[in-house]
Amino acid sequence: MNALTLGHYLLVSGLLFSIGLAGVLLRRNLLIIFMGLELMLNAANLSLVAFARHGVTTLGLPDYNAQVLVFFIITVAAAEVAVGLAIIVALYRLRQTTHVEDLDKMKF
Amino acid sequence: MLTILFWVLSAVMLASAMLVVAFRNPVNSAMSLVLSFIALAALFVTLDAFFIGIIQVLVYAGAVMVLFLFIIMLLDLKAEARRKLNLAALGGGLAVLGGFVALIVQVVKSLPAAKEEFPALTRTGYSDVADVGTTLFSGYNLPFQVIGVLLLVATVGVVILSRRTLR
Numbered sequence: 001m002n003a004l005t006l007g008h009y010l011l012v013s014g015l016l017f018s019i020g021l022a023g024v025l026l027r028r029n030l031l032i033i034f035m036g037l038e039l040m041l042n043a044a045n046l047s048l049v050a051f052a053r054h055g056v057t058t059l060g061l062p063d064y065n066a067q068v069l070v071f072f073i074i075t076v077a078a079a080e081v082a083v084g085l086a087i088i089v090a091l092y093r094l095r096q097t098t099h100v101e102d103l104d105k106m107k108f
Numbered sequence: 109m110l111t112i113l114f115w116v117l118s119a120v121m122l123a124s125a126m127l128v129v130a131f132r133n134p135v136n137s138a139m140s141l142v143l144s145f146i147a148l149a150a151l152f153v154t155l156d157a158f159f160i161g162i163i164q165v166l167v168y169a170g171a172v173m174v175l176f177l178f179i180i181m182l183l184d185l186k187a188e189a190r191r192k193l194n195l196a197a198l199g200g201g202l203a204v205l206g207g208f209v210a211l212i213v214q215v216v217k218s219l220p221a222a223k224e225e226f227p228a229l230t231r232t233g234y235s236d237v238a239d240v241g242t243t244l245f246s247g248y249n250l251p252f253q254v255i256g257v258l259l260l261v262a263t264v265g266v267v268i269l270s271r272r273t274l275r
Contacts, residue, residue, distance in 0.1 A: 004111055007222030009155070012118045014212035016125055016148075018205060023129040025201035028191075031134050031180060035141050038172070039125055042148055045160075053155040053226050060230025062156055064243035070160050071244065074167050075255050079262035081172050085179045086269040092183050101191070 009050035017043035030088055030098040034081075041077050045070045113154055121147035134180045138173060145169040156229060158236040 016039060023036025052066035092098060124147065127140040145168045152161035216222050244252060 003225050004114055005223055005225050007216050007219070008114065009151075010216045010219070010222055011213070012122070012151075014216065015122055015209070018209050018212070019122065019125040019129060021208060022201070022205055025204060026198065027129060029134065029185075031176070031185070032129070032137055035128055035137060035176070038141070038168075039128065039144070042145065042164075042168070045164075046148060046151060049152050049155050049157045049160055052157065054221065054224070056227045056229065060228075061239060062229070064239055065247070067157055067160055067240055068244050068248050070157075071163065071240070072248075072251065072255060074160075074163055076258065078167055078172060079259055081175060082266050083262050083269070085175060086266040089179060089182065090269050098183065098185065 006050055006054045010047055013043045013047040013050065016040075016046065028100045030091075030100060030103075033100070034084055034088070038077065038081070041073065045073055048073075110154055114151070117147050117150050117154065120144075121151065134185050135177070138176050138180060141176070142169050142173050145173070156236070158234065159240045 020036045020039030020043060023039060024033050027033055027036065048066045048070050052063045052070075055063040055066070057063055088098060091103070095103065097103070121144050124140040124144040128137045128144065131137045131140065145164060149161045149164035149169065152158075152164060
């Protein structure tokens with residue numbers, strides 16, 4: 001079995017992103033679409049951590065700048081989930097549905 | 109050893125991510141999303157990112173998913189009833205996905221760095237958390253405080269949004 005390369009992790013990250021994109025494109029439940037968004041954010045995090053491990057600094061440590069960026073992404077994603085779910089709850093109170101095809105008020 | 113671990117964890121992560129999209133009941137989707145996040149945290153650990161792995165379990169598999177499950181149960185969502193499929197939209201979505209996957213495979217193939225193995229670390233011991241902390245507080249002090257303000261704004265926004273009467 002050959003050793004792991006950066007490409008392995010990038011490919012897995014790309015596939016995870018595609019699955020998240022599939023959730024956003026193909027599903028019509030708002031909550032599942034939201035879960036697809038989370039999967040896409042996590043795919044970006046995976047490739048960032050793989051690049052951090054690949055770009056070893058002169059001290060022989062992983063590149064911690066990338067890991068700090070991942071830390072920030074996780075924080076922003078947590079805030080995003082809180083606000084997004086609050087919007088979904090407010091929408092559900094008004095319309096009693098989370099199905100995107102029933103929410104076409106802003107459709108041109 | 110690490111190679112086997114990588115394949116097993118990736119397979120678990122991708123399979124449970126596919127189940128998130130495939131399940132009709134939102135509770136099942138949320139549970140398999142938890143499994144996907146935990147496998148991803150283990151993948152972070154195989155890349156020597158111990159702190160990020162722990163944060164992934166605590167924030168994503170813990171806090172975010174509890175919030176998701178709480179909302180699903182608050183809204184009392186049942187499994188989706190089957191509706192008539194919009195075949196044109198479905199075909200379009202699948203075409204976009206196929207193109208996207210082909211693009212990613214092509215990019216990773218043509219990237220010279222993608223064929224390199226990971227260089228060895230000279231670090232002895234596990235000072236990962238200390239190193240992340242040093243980088244965070246010395247190089248990124250201002251962004252760290254801005255993130256704090258962002259979290260405060262998000263908290264206030266959520267409180268306003270979840271009032272009974274929106275004005």
